[in-house]
Amino acid sequence: MSAKIIRFIVWLAAFFTIGMLLFIIGFILWNGLPVMNTQLFAWEYNSNNVSMMPAIISTLIMIGCSLLISAPIGVFSAFYLVEYADRGNRYVHWIRLATDTLAAVPSIVYGLFGMLLFVNVIFKTYSHIAGILTLSIMILPIIISSTEEALLSVNNSLRMGSLALGAGKLRTIFTVVLPVAMPGILSGIILAIGRIVGESAALIYTMGTSSGMVKNLLSSGRTLATHMYVLSSEGFHVKEAYATGVVLVLLVLIINWLSTLLGARLGSGGK
Secondary structure (H helix, E strand, C coil), rough: CCCHHHHHHHHHHHHHHHHHHHHHHHHHHHHHHHHHCCHHHHCCCCCCCCHHHHHHHHHHHHHHHHHHHHHHHHHHHHHHHHCCCCCCHHHHHHHHHHHHHHHHHHHHHHHHHHHHHHHHHCCCCHHHCCCCCHHHHHHHHHHHHHCCCCCCCHHHHHHHHHHCCCCHHHHCCCHHHHHHHHHHHHHHHHHHHHHHHHHCHHHHHHHHCCCCCCCCCCCCCCHHHHHHHHHHHHHCHHHHHHHHHHHHHHHHHHHHHHHHHHHHHHCCCCC
């Protein structure tokens, strides 16, 4: 009887989670789809069309550049922790402590840090590069933790078998461990992309809220999340903010789908 009750609670929790997801997506689609039109995707932003195209371009730039910086650092740090560092190494403790601490810092604190360092001291202006560097620090603990868990889940007998056959440490990592752990690594990268796409507080302090098309990395701009926040806070284009939410959800779904395909392809050895 107790097993049936526990099974019922588990199924109820699962359906509740799926139901909340469908409700949120349905609510956004219900309010956003009727407002969608071609003016929202105009290349130039103005007060009449409140185009989200500059925000879409800036969002893609933030995703690509932030991952370009943080993904190699996070993945290689996790490889050091799992594959190279000794169990009694004191640096492992400090690295994990730093990772956990970075993960617990609120995004608004990252924004203030980025504004004080990147905006006021280094670049002297709100810019894409200031937001990129701030987001790179924010998503670093996500990538490190997920990559570390993915590497720890690889059966150690695979490593021992590869080394016994004469393969070196580095070759074992890239040909045996990495393909098996790749889905878990990509899951962490997908979570990092979700944080980049949904971040607004830190970017307001570092990237600014300029509505124009990005000219270079030293120019100000806004992502889709910031664009949606600005429209809803002004109160004049709330319906367009819902339309921006629709595009934001679709962008996340497309990125997740492409990442899943890439993970499946890499996991199967490119076949």
